[in-house]
Amino acid sequence: MKIIVLMKQVANKDAVLRIAGDEKWINEADVAWQTNESDGYALEEALRTVEAKGEGEVVVCTLGPQGAKTVIKDALARGANRAIHVVVDDSKSLSSYQIAKTIADAIKEENADLVFTGLQSDDASFGQTGVILAELLGIPHATIVIEVDRASLGDTLRVKRELESGWYQWFTYKLPALLTIQSGISQIRYASLKGIMAAKSKEIREVTPAVEEFASASAIQKVYMPLKTKQTQILGNGDAKAGAVELVEKLRSEVRII
Amino acid sequence: MILVFIEHKDCVLNKTSLEAIAAAQSIGKDLGLGVTAVLPCDKDCSLAQEIAGYAVEKVLIAKNEKLGTYTPDAYADAWEHVIKALAPKYVVMSHTYQVRDFAPKVAARLGREVVGDCIRYRAEGGKLVLTRRIFLGKLDADVTLGGDAPYFVTFQSGAFRGDAAEKGSGAVETMEVTIGDVRMTPEAPFQEAKASVDLTRSEIIVAVGRGIKSQENIAVAQQLADALGADLAASRPICDSEWLPIDRQIGSSGQTVAPKLYIALGISGAIQHIVGMKNAGTIVAVNKDAEAPIFDIADYGIVGDLFEAVPVLVDEIAKAKG
Numbered sequence: 001m002k003i004i005v006l007m008k009q010v011a012n013k014d015a016v017l018r019i020a021g022d023e024k025w026i027n028e029a030d031v032a033w034q035t036n037e038s039d040g041y042a043l044e045e046a047l048r049t050v051e052a053k054g055e056g057e058v059v060v061c062t063l064g065p066q067g068a069k070t071v072i073k074d075a076l077a078r079g080a081n082r083a084i085h086v087v088v089d090d091s092k093s094l095s096s097y098q099i100a101k102t103i104a105d106a107i108k109e110e111n112a113d114l115v116f117t118g119l120q121s122d123d124a125s126f127g128q129t130g131v132i133l134a135e136l137l138g139i140p141h142a143t144i145v146i147e148v149d150r151a152s153l154g155d156t157l158r159v160k161r162e163l164e165s166g167w168y169q170w171f172t173y174k175l176p177a178l179l180t181i182q183s184g185i186s187q188i189r190y191a192s193l194k195g196i197m198a199a200k201s202k203e204i205r206e207v208t209p210a211v212e213e214f215a216s217a218s219a220i221q222k223v224y225m226p227l228k229t230k231q232t233q234i235l236g237n238g239d240a241k242a243g244a245v246e247l248v249e250k251l252r253s254e255v256r257i258i
Numbered sequence: 259m260i261l262v263f264i265e266h267k268d269c270v271l272n273k274t275s276l277e278a279i280a281a282a283q284s285i286g287k288d289l290g291l292g293v294t295a296v297l298p299c300d301k302d303c304s305l306a307q308e309i310a311g312y313a314v315e316k317v318l319i320a321k322n323e324k325l326g327t328y329t330p331d332a333y334a335d336a337w338e339h340v341i342k343a344l345a346p347k348y349v350v351m352s353h354t355y356q357v358r359d360f361a362p363k364v365a366a367r368l369g370r371e372v373v374g375d376c377i378r379y380r381a382e383g384g385k386l387v388l389t390r391r392i393f394l395g396k397l398d399a400d401v402t403l404g405g406d407a408p409y410f411v412t413f414q415s416g417a418f419r420g421d422a423a424e425k426g427s428g429a430v431e432t433m434e435v436t437i438g439d440v441r442m443t444p445e446a447p448f449q450e451a452k453a454s455v456d457l458t459r460s461e462i463i464v465a466v467g468r469g470i471k472s473q474e475n476i477a478v479a480q481q482l483a484d485a486l487g488a489d490l491a492a493s494r495p496i497c498d499s500e501w502l503p504i505d506r507q508i509g510s511s512g513q514t515v516a517p518k519l520y521i522a523l524g525i526s527g528a529i530q531h532i533v534g535m536k537n538a539g540t541i542v543a544v545n546k547d548a549e550a551p552i553f554d555i556a557d558y559g560i561v562g563d564l565f566e567a568v569p570v571l572v573d574e575i576a577k578a579k580g
């Protein structure tokens with residue numbers, strides 16, 4: 001049993017975002033990085049699936065510059081067996097299709113039984129890299145997976161997909177297959193000290209691909225602060241306590257709820 | 259030509275498809291293109307007549323026995339067939355869970371990708387410039403399309419109004435489509451046990467997000483809820499961590515509420531949360547990040563630490579109530 005998990009490095013959730021000079025992205029100079037949230041859940045689910053099976057390996061794969069190695073090291077410390085780093089310095093200039101194509105070329109020969117990805121990235125949020133990858137690998141996919149029936153794992157696998165407004169649906173897939181994993185599918189483990197030590201000797205295979213041109217890529221023309229749709233009254237001028245006093249007054253006099 | 263996807267379950271319309279029709283009609287006017295609605299089904303879909311009552315040139319039933327229950331493989335094959343037969347310029351859909359599941363696959367097969375989850379567009383020189391939210395709603399990006407048609411575009415729920423879709427009359431046609439091997443077997447969709455808490459009736463809701471930091475701190479929000487006679491609710495990560503039960507979750511995968519007052523404590527305002535509460539009468543946000551997207555829809559905002567604001571709120575409410 002071999003599971004490949006795609007993990008992407010993204011700007012930290014709480015990072016203060018400044019728009020870059022060319023207005024085409026953010027200024028990444030002093031941004032703190034983290035692993036994309038749902039990708040952490042994808043890794044956790046892969047580890048649990050292999051543990052339940054009692055054999056197999058989890059291989060993490062990231063596409064990005066050398067700095068993206070922190071994503072790999074963290075995943076190895078949590079228990080992934082080895083890693084593939086598709087080294088692309090300017091990974092931002094790639095569209096979802098190019099990323100999927102480049103990753104497909106790098107992992108095709110691994111012949112994995114399962115590929116897990118996060119359901120969408122926290123930066124560009126196209127939510128399509130995994131689906132495109134499945135098509136390019138010629139394997140079926142399921143998106144927004146919220147439960148994996150690990151006991152069912154054999155030549156097929158039963159997975160639960162989240163639908164809208166509280167609906168769910170089980171599907172059975174022939175393997176190999178690709179799943180995009182929803183955040184919250186399980187509780188993520190922490191890396192243990194032992195895991196961190198063990199990670200140092202795990203294999204990281206570097207691939208330096210030639211990225212193909214892709215004429216149909218969409219291009220960002222301009223990035224800007226969202227236009228406000230509502231007039232928001234900001235209370236307290238940055239002083240939370242003063243704001244609270246003002247708010248209660250508003251709730252009494254304007255909203256008339258108190 | 260613009261193709262617009264009509265989503266349905268057992269011939270019952272998913273209403274967000276009306277938003278997609280409105281979007282397609284609007285783009286059609288701007289670019290001088292006709293609109294054809296595409297309805298994948300295993301029979302002569304009873305929904306076709308209803309859709310034909312909108313201003314579309316045609317309603318096309320893409321028919322095959324494998325289209326009874328949704329699967330990504332069958333839908334991708336059906337769409338590939340229709341697109342190759344009709345050579346549309348644009349394919350327009352609502353960014354629903356189902357569309358997220360199959361649209362990138364169809365696009366990839368045709369050597370394209372999807373410009374997904376757009377919130378608006380403008381026409382410039384005969385082409386579309388689309389706006390998408392990035393960085394979890396903190397920034398907007400204007401995006402242009404590359405390469406040749408067909409272009410795949412999906413719009414966020416609420417980007418267009420379904421009731422603005424123009425009425426008219428279109429012809430209904432059927433196209434038998436070929437579908438290959440379907441590599442997944444669906445079971446019947448189901449709902450998890452009914453929520454024991456019905457927040458849709460709440461007049462006042464105090465909702466907590468990840469800014470609450472720990473399960474113990476939920477008590478802080480509970481005090482505010484008690485002071486106001488409000489119900490407690492939460493964003494998804496809080497329920498995922500089991501700090502509050504799932505039936506307190508607000509948003510696209512939780513409950514949709516419209517109380518008189520909604521107080522969001524430490525919630526960033528991701529679109530999947532906002533769709534569940536944007537129709538509240540008055541929205542209050544307490545968040546230490548002045549740029550959190552929740553402030554875009556808030557009537558009143560406090561920029562600061564919720565742990566400073568909430569105790570004062572509780573005291574002041576007690577005073578005001580006498």
Ligand SMILES: Cc1cc2nc3c(=O)[nH]c(=O)nc-3n(C[C@H](O)[C@H](O)[C@H](O)COP(=O)(O)OP(=O)(O)OC[C@H]3O[C@@H](n4cnc5c(N)ncnc54)[C@H](O)[C@@H]3O)c2cc1C
Binds near residue numbers: 091095
């Ligand atoms: C300066 C800059 C300019 C940009 N310009 C453009 C542009 O012109 N056109 C454009 O289309 N995009 C542009 N982007 C967006 C960027 O290239 C996107 O990251 C890309 O389109 C992939 O889509 P996504 O991140 O939304 O992935 P999603 O499809 O949302 O990701 C889903 C999942 O796929 C996996 N995954 C995605 N990327 C990787 C990766 N690199 N390594 C490993 N796993 C991965 C993860 O598991 C992730 O959870 C730009 C970005 C930057 C920084």
Ligand SMILES: Cc1cc2nc3c(=O)[nH]c(=O)nc-3n(C[C@H](O)[C@H](O)[C@H](O)COP(=O)(O)OP(=O)(O)OC[C@H]3O[C@@H](n4cnc5c(N)ncnc54)[C@H](O)[C@@H]3O)c2cc1C
Binds near residue numbers: 466468524526534545
């Ligand atoms: C398919 C799909 C379905 C989803 N369904 C839902 C859904 O139904 N409901 C839902 O809510 N989400 C849903 N999500 C998740 C959603 O995208 C967001 O990840 C989630 O809403 C974020 O929750 P949050 O605002 O609590 O956390 P975060 O985004 O982490 O925000 C926490 C906020 O707290 C603020 N903060 C931190 N400390 C303090 C403090 N001391 N005082 C004041 N403020 C503070 C921070 O500035 C930040 O803005 C879904 C996502 C997907 C992809």
